[in-house]
Amino acid sequence: MNNITMISDVLKLLSGIGVFLMACDIMSRNLEAISSDKLKKLFSKVSGNRIVGVMIGAIATIAIQSSGATTVMTIGFVNAGIISLSQAATIIFGGEIGTTITGQIVALGMFNTDMIDMNVLLSALAGIGVFMNMFAKTDKRKRLGYIFAGLGMLFVGLNMMSNSMRNFAQAEGLRSFLATIDSIFLLVIIGAILTALIQSSSAITSVAITMVVAGLITIEQGIYLTLGANVGTCLTGMLAGMKSDSTNAKRASLIQLIFNIGGVVIVMISDLIIKGLSGNTLSYALMFERMFPGIPQTQLAMFHTIFNVVSVIIVLPLSDSLVKLTQKLIPDGEDELKTERFYYVDENMLATPVIAVQQIKKEIINMAKIAIGNFNRAIDMIRNMDFTLKDEFKANEDELNYLNRHLVEIIVKLSSKDNISKKDYLYLTSTYKTISDLERIGDYSENIVEYAEKLKDTDERFSKEALQEIDEMTTLINRLYECSMLVYDTGKSKKMKDAYKIEDQIDALSKRMSEQHIRRLNEGSCSANVGAQYLKLSSDSERIGDHLININDTDYVISH
Numbered sequence: 080m081n082n083i084t085m086i087s088d089v090l091k092l093l094s095g096i097g098v099f100l101m102a103c104d105i106m107s108r109n110l111e112a113i114s115s116d117k118l119k120k121l122f123s124k125v126s127g128n129r130i131v132g133v134m135i136g137a138i139a140t141i142a143i144q145s146s147g148a149t150t151v152m153t154i155g156f157v158n159a160g161i162i163s164l165s166q167a168a169t170i171i172f173g174g175e176i177g178t179t180i181t182g183q184i185v186a187l188g189m190f191n192t193d194m195i196d197m198n199v200l201l202s203a204l205a206g207i208g209v210f211m212n213m214f215a216k217t218d219k220r221k222r223l224g225y226i227f228a229g230l231g232m233l234f235v236g237l238n239m240m241s242n243s244m245r246n247f248a249q250a251e252g253l254r255s256f257l258a259t260i261d262s263i264f265l266l267v268i269i270g271a272i273l274t275a276l277i278q279s280s281s282a283i284t285s286v287a288i289t290m291v292v293a294g295l296i297t298i299e300q301g302i303y304l305t306l307g308a309n310v311g312t313c314l315t316g317m318l319a320g321m322k323s324d325s326t327n328a329k330r331a332s333l334i335q336l337i338f339n340i341g342g343v344v345i346v347m348i349s350d351l352i353i354k355g356l357s358g359n360t361l362s363y364a365l366m367f368e369r370m371f372p373g374i375p376q377t378q379l380a381m382f383h384t385i386f387n388v389v390s391v392i393i394v395l396p397l398s399d400s401l402v403k404l405t406q407k408l409i410p411d412g413e414d415e416l417k418t419e420r421f422y423y424v425d426e427n428m429l430a431t432p433v434i435a436v437q438q439i440k441k442e443i444i445n446m447a448k449i450a451i452g453n454f455n456r457a458i459d460m461i462r463n464m465d466f467t468l469k470d471e472f473k474a475n476e477d478e479l480n481y482l483n484r485h486l487v488e489i490i491v492k493l494s495s496k497d498n499i500s501k502k503d504y505l506y507l508t509s510t511y512k513t514i515s516d517l518e519r520i521g522d523y524s525e526n527i528v529e530y531a532e533k534l535k536d537t538d539e540r541f542s543k544e545a546l547q548e549i550d551e552m553t554t555l556i557n558r559l560y561e562c563s564m565l566v567y568d569t570g571k572s573k574k575m576k577d578a579y580k581i582e583d584q585i586d587a588l589s590k591r592m593s594e595q596h597i598r599r600l601n602e603g604s605c606s607a608n609v610g611a612q613y614l615k616l617s618s619d620s621e622r623i624g625d626h627l628i629n630i631n632d633t634d635y636v637i638s639h
Contacts, residue, residue, distance in 0.1 A: 085250070088243040095239030098232055099282055103145075103181070105229035108498030111143045111433055113222040129169045129395055136173020139431075146178035147278065147315035148430045150335055154316060155427030158325040161438070164405070167331045168398045171316075172338065172391045175309070179384040181281035182305075185288055186380035188234045189241070198238050205231025218501045240286060244293035257296055263303045263347055270307020280312035284383060291375045299364035301379045306343045306386070313339055319427050328427075330405040337401065342390040420478075421486070429492055432499045436506065439490060443513055444568055446482050447630070449475050450520040451560045454623060457524040458553050461531035461616065462546060472528060479521040483514055516626040523619040523626075530612040539609050542599065548592050552620050555585050556627070563627045575631060582628050589621040 121135055140149045153170045156162045162170075190197045208228025215221040247253055260266060274283045284305050291301040313336045320332025350363050367378040394401065423442045428435040456472045459465065493499065494507045534540060541549065559581040566574045596613055599605040605613070 084246065088246045091239050092243040095236045095241075095243065096277070096282055096286065098236030098239060099285060100236075100277065100279055102229045102232035102236055103279065103281060105225055105232065107143050107145055107148070109222040109225040109229065111431065112498050112500045113219060113226065117142075129398060132166055132169025133173035133176070133391060133395065136170035136175075137177035138173075139170075140174040140177025141180050143431060146174040146280070147312055149174035149177070150316035150332070151319040151427045152431040152434055154319045154328045154331050155425035155430075157331045158328040158425040158427065161423060164327050164330055164334075164402050165398060167327075168334050168402060169395070171331065171335045172395060172398070175335075175339070175387045176384075176391055178280060178312070179380075179387050182284045182288065182380040182383045184230075184233070185237055185285045186374075186376040188237055189288070189292055189376040190374075198234050198241070202231050202234040202238060204228070205235055207231065222500075237285060237289065240289045241292065244289045244295055248293040248295050254295060257300070260300065263299075263350070266300055266303035267307040267310065267343060267347070270304040270309075271311035272307075274308040274311025275314045278315060280308040283308040283311070284379075288376050288379050291379050297364065298368055298375055298378050299362065301375075302364055302367075302382055303347075305379065305383050306346060309339045309387075310336075310343055326409060326411055328425075330402070330409050333405045333409060334401055337404070338390070338394055341394070342386065345390075346386065420481070421489075424486065424489055426489065426492075429489070429496070432493055432496045432503065435489075435493050436499070436503045439486070439493070439507070439510065440568075442482070442486060443510060443517070444564060446479065446486070446514065446517050447520075447560070447564055447567075449479055449482075450517045450524070451557065453479070453521055453524040454527075454556065455553070457527035457531070458549065461527055461534070461541075461612075462549060464531065464535055464540060466531070466535075469528070472524075476521055476525055479518055483518040486514055487511060513630050516629045520623050520626050523623050526619050527616055530616055534609065534612055537608055539606060541609060541613060542605055544595070544599070545605070545609075545613055548588070548595065549616070552585065552588055552592070552617070555581055555588065556620060556623055559585065559624055559627045563630050566631045578628060578631070582624050585621055585624040589617050592617040 121138060136149055136153070139152075140146050143149065150171055153162075153167045153174075157164060157167045188198045188201050204227045208224045208226065208231055210224075211227060212221050212224030215224055260269075270283055270287075274280050277283070287296070287301040287304045287308075290296045291298055296304075313332075316332040316335045320329045346363065354362050363382065367382050368375075371377045371381060421442060422445050423438045424435070425438075428438055453472055453475045456468045456475075459468060460472075490507050490510055494504060499507075559578060562574055562578045562581060565571060566578065593614060596605070596610050596617075600607070600610050
């Protein structure tokens with residue numbers, strides 16, 4: 080093999096890896112978008128059941144084609160306090176099983192017979208997918224076309240890598256050099272470094288499979304390169320965890336690292352023991368060669384799958400102990416908890432838009448709960464002239480302002496993702512107005528507290544009749560909130576009729592309050608200052624009702 084041929088094959092290998100990674104990305108983005116509703120339902124079933132957690136992690140990773148993305152998303156859930164550290168551990172374990180599916184697909188594509196070449200057959204899906212996309216009339220069918228195209232491109236990239244490997248196998252010098260790399264520790268390190276560089280354990284595993292098939296490396300070398308890839312893939316989770324302010328998020332990333340490194344160490348030690356006891360007549364490599372004779376691609380792919388499955392089976396009963404270990408290694412910080420924060424959203428979730436959209440909706444529902452809570456606190460203060468809740472009111476108002484600013488920033492970033500479904504995108508466009516409406520409810524509630532303070536300064540109160548009208552208005556506002564949020568949460572559009580009826584009652588009551596105020600002024604039973612604060616309270620309450628109605632004033636919200 081001359082230098083020009085060598086350079087050509089190196090470029091072909093790089094091209095193959097590039098096409099392979101692009102194919103994985105295309106498949107990941109469109110699989111995620113097309114399965115958005117199912118993924119949302121899947122993660123809503125996270126429970127204390129360990130088996131369920133493993134299944135969720137495995138299915139999610141298969142759907143989005145990235146254990147790294149699953150880990151980052153899980154860290155986001157932990158950081159937001161949605162799931163416990165123990166639940167996160169089981170999902171991460173399941174993600175390690177789900178990531179082996181790519182190796183199995185690659186192994187399938189490398190089966191050849193005299194009649195048919197599977198790689199060529201599956202590569203044709205690239206063209207089929209493109210034609211499907213060109214003629215598709217719905218977003219879902221277009222996404223399906225992209226998925227087929229991505230799957231086909233994966234095998235195009237694999238074919239390019241395989242061809243370059245076959246040419247490399249003819250270079251005696253290269254084969255001799257690779258044969259000298261027989262240290263299992265060095266092979267693991269090489270696999271980890273390469274995976275950390277390109278951020279894809281699936282790509283490194285696939286390259287290892289093509290090298291084994293071409294005869295460039297032995298099955299044992301392929302096994303330890305693959306084990307190294309398992310360690311290298313932890314980098315994504317570690318970066319997400321370390322960037323997080325949450326101690327539990329850091330612990331979740333450490334769990335993945337301990338799990339993967341622990342599994343690799345156990346295999347290395349047990350393999351050395353087996354070799355020593357058998358006099359080098361038995362090893363994991365020999366076991367898989369005997370189980371799947373003549374098909375090296377399956378030998379390596381099956382080792383990868385079985386290794387990860389067995390590792391999960393061994394570690395799953397010990398998950399609580401693993402959690403306790405990480406708690407000792409990363410103790411609770413002494414920093415004060417932030418009073419202004421997200422309750423359901425974490426920026427790590429942006430890696431998986433379908434889940435992020437679901438959590439944004441929960442965050443908005445919680446924001447509405449904070450807003451109506453402050454309205455009720457404000458009414459309590461002006462009714463009873465009791466300001467003991469003022470500090471709590473102020474903290475919640477600061478939280479509403481925080482959510483108004485920073486939740487919008489998250490939504491802007493999420494809306495720019497190209498793997499978001501049209502339905503989710505349209506929903507996100509409606510959230511800007513919803514968030515603004517909720518923040519305005521907080522502002523009107525703040526106004527009511529100011530009216531109460533002005534009454535306190537003059538040592539005045541509302542009359543008994545005025546208080547009864549305020550109680551009636553408060554009841555209607557809370558009924559409208561419950562009805563409006565039921566529509567927002569469940570999409571039951573029929574309930575909007577009830578909401579509009581309540582809003583009409585609020586409008587009528589506000590008008591009646593104004594009329595009664597004028598009567599009381601004429602009768603001399605209320606001062607000008609009290610009357611002014613009463614009228615402003617009535618007006619602000621009516622506007623709060625308008626904002627509660629506005630929350631569902633779009634088809635995109637109700638259909639979501």
